[in-house]
Amino acid sequence: MNDVPRLSARTLARARQDVEQPGYDRARVTPGIVHLGIGNFHRAHQAVYVDDCLAADPGWGIVGASLRRPDMRDALAPQDGLYTLAVRDGDTTRARIIGSLCEVVYSDKGTAELLTRMCDPAIRIVSLTVTEKGYCRSPATGDLDTAHAGIRADLAAPGTPSTVPGLLAEAFRARRAAGVAPFTVLSCDNLPSNGRTVRRVVAQFAAAREEALAAFIESEVAFPETMVDRIVPATTDDDRAEIAALTGLEDAWPVITEPFSQWVIEDAFSADRPDFAAAGAQMVADVAPFETMKLRMLNGAHSALAYFGQLAGHETVSDAMGDPALARFVAALWDEVMPTLAMGRNELTGYCDALTARFLNPALRHRTAQIAMDGSQKVPQRLLATIADRRGRGLAHTALTRAVGAWIAYVGHAGGKVDDPMADRFTDLAASVLPDMAGFARQMVREKAVFGALAEDIAFADAVAEAVVMLDRKGVSAALAP
CATH class of the missing domain: 3.40.50.720 (NAD(P)-binding Rossmann-like Domain)
Structure with a gap:
């Protein structure tokens, strides 16, 4: 030039x-x-x-x-x-x-x-x-x-x-x-x-x-x-x-x-x-109602698309959102998030429609690898806080648990060597546990610095481990099949 x-x-x-x-x-x-x-x-x-x-x-x-x-x-x-x-x-x-x-x-x-x-x-x-x-x-x-x-x-x-x-x-x-x-x-x-x-x-x-x-x-x-x-x-x-x-x-x-x-x-x-x-x-x-809506719906879905997208070989958010299995998954994730928010259902449905259009915009080329960075810092507020809310209300959180599993599978497939402040710790865990992906998932959930009180929940750790094993054995599309 x-x-x-x-x-x-x-x-x-x-x-x-x-x-x-x-x-x-x-x-x-x-x-x-x-x-x-x-x-x-x-x-x-x-x-x-x-x-x-x-x-x-x-x-x-x-x-x-x-x-x-x-x-x-x-x-x-x-x-x-x-x-x-x-x-x-x-x-x-x-x-x-x-x-x-x-x-x-x-x-x-x-x-x-x-x-x-x-x-x-x-x-x-x-x-x-x-x-x-x-x-x-x-x-x-x-x-x-x-x-x-x-x-x-x-x-x-x-x-x-x-x-x-x-x-x-x-x-x-x-x-x-x-x-x-x-x-x-x-x-x-x-x-x-x-x-x-x-x-x-x-x-x-x-x-x-x-x-x-x-x-x-x-x-x-x-x-x-x-x-x-x-x-x-x-x-x-x-x-x-x-x-x-x-x-x-x-x-x-x-x-x-x-x-x-x-x-x-x-x-x-x-x-x-x-x-x-x-x-x-x-x-x-x-600001709280706006902040919680954005963190859980936009940022939570973004992180989920990034980890599933990385596992499925999708380079960008628009590629990932264009995958029918991931589009269905994101809709299920939003269905779990919406009851935890202060806004009305109609307003939230409109927000979901706008997010879908934004995620599908092919001109942005927003890389899943970029969004996948620093998961240990992002997952607690983007996914785990919503899980805690649903558990407190006695509600299931299957899609959210699968999203957490996608993060752990992503870290495990990289042997812990990811762009994250806790990468050294993840690398040590991977070296001590892998190729046992279920064991790696349970060890990751025990990390209180990320999971807080959920680190003590054996049933939650088992559910995450099951999601990780499904992804590892079947791949993204089959693991997310209805």
Whole structure:
């Protein structure tokens, strides 16, 4: 693509005429938000809502923080933070240039530069998409994982933190010492009660440092609940080539997404905020019903499709959902989930219809392997919480149990060597038990860090083991046959 100019502030005017561009003067934009864990989802979701707010108030630009790798900084710095949002629907792709990102911060020398940005009085919101594992919490209890190597290191040297709880606690300590009001912490990750969850781990970290700091965080800092929803697959080289042809500009890291986008936010902030409602977000008093619906129906089905899809050789969600056996299974899964939710049956049925259409969208190419990552962190809230609800009501949970079995079969077929924070533990279990898949399943269910109280339930372990053996012996289609 050497003959195509690179996207930047200087070349923006050379974009094709049908490409939407920022509707505000970027020279007037100043940072008001620091975002931890900048990746494709944030750039396709929250950064777009912020982009829609900047014409009315340019003081809400975003400083993105890349916490683990320099890739995003290296891709976007030559582009002055500009990137392309490509919305795919069937055979149609619409391109838009997003300008809300002011800079991306990364340093292999530590987080001092990031902490400086977080302590700037102009920063009134710190938002996060760091995935479930980024909060260094126990999935089973929700408490801070004090055995986590990063947490131990941050408690030993709290002034040079590397973890999310350590960064937030140190930023609050420094702002408090300087007489600067605290920012709002806005988690946008798929965690149950994400605001309260993040408050809990940050306060627990702070308490291990200084009780007064923990008390300050508990009383003065807002942690609104949120629910986010948009399907955003990983970007490929084919995507980059398509975007260059579509826009007339080379983009090192465009982001691909679907037309649907939803952001539900508890309207409880420490200070002021952008007019998110004007940009299409839903500002509500209680996020919980929306969050639970999305976690259990969309995310639960996504994870199930990912694990069954990996076992059946389906590369993408649309391929998996196009498999009649898996489509029937997802419908059965939703039938089990719906009685655990607060919404009415008609509303939930409409939501299922919309999810089916989204899952079948072939243009997204959302890879099952990507969704299958970090199962130990996702399965508890996406599947096990629903199982616990149904068991408490005396209801069966056959489809949900099969979904858990698909995860364990996926881990077992990989010999435990999966992309997961608990991969070392899974590898040890596999080495000690396999090829006995039933035994492996029972050992996995005994992992309290994932299964909590269910780890003690022999009948549940037997049901999961049966599902795993069926998948191993018969394959996905036959195991899911009516």
